[in-house]
Amino acid sequence: MTNVVHAEWTKLRTLPGTGWLLLAAVALTAAVGALATNSVTCPAGGCQLDPAKVSLTGVDLGQAIVAIVAVTVVSGEYSTGMIRLTLAATPRRWRVLAAKAAVVGAATLATGAVAVLASVLAGGLLLGRHGFTAAHGYEALSLGNGSVLRAAAGSVLYLALIALFSLGVAAAVRDSAVAIGVVLALLFLFPILSSVITSPGWHRHLEQLSPMTAGLYIQATTNLRSLPLTPWQGLGVLAAWAAGAMLAGALLLRFRDA
């Protein structure tokens, strides 16, 4: 198994695109977070803003880049025919998928940690200048605060789960364009539908089922009671999606010709 992981790591490491994409994920996540933070103001009367969520807005964009990396790891092999060599070398196919998951997951965790740390630091620097002060009832944004730490660590896990979800979808679908289309559709369509479907039950269920909406509850640090799920339950929803996609990918990889 170590050899399989090592092989996958070599493949990922030596692709020229990977490094740039992961770098872009860090830069864009932090930049969008800083832009969002810079555009909010909290007046003296107080506001309903969630400072942790604002500074982590960039994760919305970062997840798309993480998804590209994860999809390419599988689909790239199919488009070049490399998959036949890979499966010839490792006939127990689930091991290939597990090794890919380990490598991509680890790379995403590392990237996500840097991106989230940069966002929180930027948030801490900028929020104080936009009215998020002790006088308005806000503590400075810091990882020392339990719920901020949960939001930050949870966002890193969120990115890693998005990577696993994308990996599973790509293993099931194989073609990179279709795979990334399916991933982005499942992420973006639920919030769009839940914003127009007004029956309260449906609205609530769509939010609870949405991998993106529910998964991002992990970033909430204020008004937790208004959420239909607790933050960790929300991340659990995304984990279930990721597990389902990985299972489907593994089964199709096992029983289908490459």
Add this chain to the structure above:
Amino acid sequence: MSVMTPYHSEMHVRRDGFAQLLRAEWTKFRTVRGWVIGMLVAAFLIVGLGALTGANSECSVADVTPQNPNPPIQACPAPPSGPGGEWVSDSFYFVRQPLVGDGSITVRVTSLTGLYSTHGGFASDQNPTAGMTPGVQPWAKAGIIIKTSTHRGSAYAAMMVTGSHGVRMQWDFTHDVAGMAGQVSAASPRWLRLTRFGDTITGYDSADGAHWTKVGTATLAGLPSTAPSGLFAATPGYSVNSTSLGGGSSTGGPALATAAFDRVGRVGRWPAGRWTGQEIQGTTDIALPASAQGFTQAGGRLTVSGSGDIAPSTDNVDSVKQALAGTFAGLIAVVVIGVMFITAEYRRGMIRTTLAASPRRGRVLAAKAIVLAAVTFTAGLVAVAVTIPLGERLLRQSGNPIYPVDALTMTRIVVGTAALLAVSAVLALAVGTMLRRSAGAVTAVIVGIVLPYLLARIPGVLPAGAEQWLVRVTPAAAFAIQQSAPQYAQVTANYSPGTGYFPLAPWAGFAVLCAWAAAALVLALFLLRRRDA
């Protein structure tokens, strides 16, 4: 020794083979099963998600009273329609007498004051203004009005003073003309006059009652010879649109406007001889109960207090937006196909054959763009033309009032949405040509179009300033083509993408997407010519 005869094709040599190129690209498209299925999937997603939204967006009201604690649940009522068919708010306090035939009414307004609620409601039916804050809303209005009837939504023309927009002449809800600027006070009163001649009503204002300026002229369709005419007061509720990430909602409550009038002059036949007060009010408007409104008369001085608004309704549930929720799913499918239309050629090496057959590479890209745009437009047009009536029918069955959209606007929405899908597909083709990699190209286009829209449209994700900016400059601006209700300068409302209002005009927003697609095509052409295939 044998002589070799060189081979000559039977086909004619033609200078321009663009039609053949188009045919070749069309053949490629229609013979790849996945793309045809993908296009059908896009159309079914648009229709299916529209139907899903329509069927699961119930709207119901139940009028619970102490006498009847379990009333039957009814469909949500539609607001009244104005003379132009649009939904309107028509709630105010009307102090009236019939004016028979031609004539005029003149008043002097000496003050306009107000009260408003900041907590969403009012104290009690007996004493609704208890605890309210003094202050006049910017569009609080009081003045004189001639109306076809006392039914809500009937045609009218009015001259009024407003809280902070000076003197205005307004008629038939959507028309608004500015008169004298500045606020009314005892030291600086405003004189207002309305003159009826046939169906035509002319409004005048004056600072001193001697020098009059014409403000505007309105022609009211179906104005009867006896028209209820007189004084009125109304004010929209107080509202603060919170720009927060947590809420994005409006907070506020109903308000009351009180105006003092004197020097009331009537010309023509006013047979009643005395004023009658009446609150015009409906359940769909934000207004205080009747007990807060009213008028007093002392000598030549009348004081009128009213609540509600005489204006187009902006608090619309956007039925078109709900019916077209599936556009995004269709868009994602179309973008995937657009990218694959070119990246598949690179993956299979087909591009070398394509470019060998047509060495002028720009024409290949043009042929691909035309075929893709035509196919997408057709599929999109059929899907949207089916979805809107189907979605609205289901919404109506779920108890929703359907916002009236005129035929021209509806045509723009249907054709514009199909064009939006087609141009997005071309953008995807161009980005696919640039990047040659499917995953990156699909993500770039989807994130460029859908994510800004998602962030801007779902309230509470981004602050208002950033929302407006996103739907101005990103390709998501094109969704302005789906805006069904116009924005009115004379109504304060939460005009944001989240409530269905875009900062750019419909076709201007669409032009932003076209500019992105054009720029991407130019760059793609440059790279296609420059790089080895």
